Amino acid sequence: SQQGEEDPQALSIQEGENATMNCSYKTSINNLQWYRQNSGRGLVHLILIRSNEREKHSGRLRVTLDTSKKSSSLLITASRAADTASYFCLQGNEKLTFGTGTRLTIIP
Amino acid sequence: EAQVTQNPRYLITVTGKKLTVTCSQNMNHEYMSWYRQDPGLGLRQIYYSMNVEVTDKGDVPEGYKVSRKEKRNFPLILESPSPNQTSLYFCASSPGTVGEQYFGPGTRLTVT
Numbered sequence: 001s002q003q004g005e006e007d008p009q010a011l012s013i014q015e016g017e018n019a020t021m022n023c024s025y026k027t028s029i030n031n032l033q034w035y036r037q038n039s040g041r042g043l044v045h046l047i048l049i050r051s052n053e054r055e056k057h058s059g060r061l062r063v064t065l066d067t068s069k070k071s072s073s074l075l076i077t078a079s080r081a082a083d084t085a086s087y088f089c090l091q092g093n094e095k096l097t098f099g100t101g102t103r104l105t106i107i108p
Numbered sequence: 109e110a111q112v113t114q115n116p117r118y119l120i121t122v123t124g125k126k127l128t129v130t131c132s133q134n135m136n137h138e139y140m141s142w143y144r145q146d147p148g149l150g151l152r153q154i155y156y157s158m159n160v161e162v163t164d165k166g167d168v169p170e171g172y173k174v175s176r177k178e179k180r181n182f183p184l185i186l187e188s189p190s191p192n193q194t195s196l197y198f199c200a201s202s203p204g205t206v207g208e209q210y211f212g213p214g215t216r217l218t219v220t
Contacts, residue, residue: 042214
């Protein structure tokens with residue numbers, strides 16, 4: 001399987017703290033995407049980073065990409081209760097592969 | 109409203125009874141795909157389609173069939189469902205493979 005690994009599997013932090021989750025993948029990529037899923041619902045696209053980019057920002061989100069290590073990280077700053085969700089990375093060209101996900105809980 | 113729809117949203121069926129889960133998108137997207145989501149395993153791709161009449165296997169295609177006769181529709185067919193196909197299924201579409209994927213709301217399937 002080419003499924004990527006994410007760590008940690010679960011993360012609980014206090015509201016206002018920063019949350020960092022990591023994704024490792026196995027094959028070369030054109031881009032890598034991050035998605036959020038609230039409790040068994042459909043996934044929502046957060047951000048896409050291309051293979052020639054090292055860092056990208058979107059609001060409170062910061063994504064980094066290290067193609068030499070085949071890894072990416074998602075940082076959520078100043079977390080809020082509404083950020084409680086599962087987060088997945090997605091990579092691939094035609095056949096797409098999700099990471100195993102990080103379940104983030106924000107404690108009010 | 110741009111969206112991906114799936115039907116049914118919930119289905120309980122018995123082993124061996126053929127079923128079809130429909131997926132439709134109104135965004136004229138070329139790429140469509142199906143995933144199953146199981147606890148601890150994340151989402152795994154079942155099949156994908158680059159365009160009409162073009163389909164390919166994902167990571168877990170066994171026990172599933174798909175067809176892409178029209179650009180907007182990509183049904184998932186379980187010819188003889190088994191209990192190990194109990195799962196949460198998602199359909200997704202995108203303009204191409206390198207862009208944002210738009211997901212349907214999911215279909216929760218239980219096979220007894």
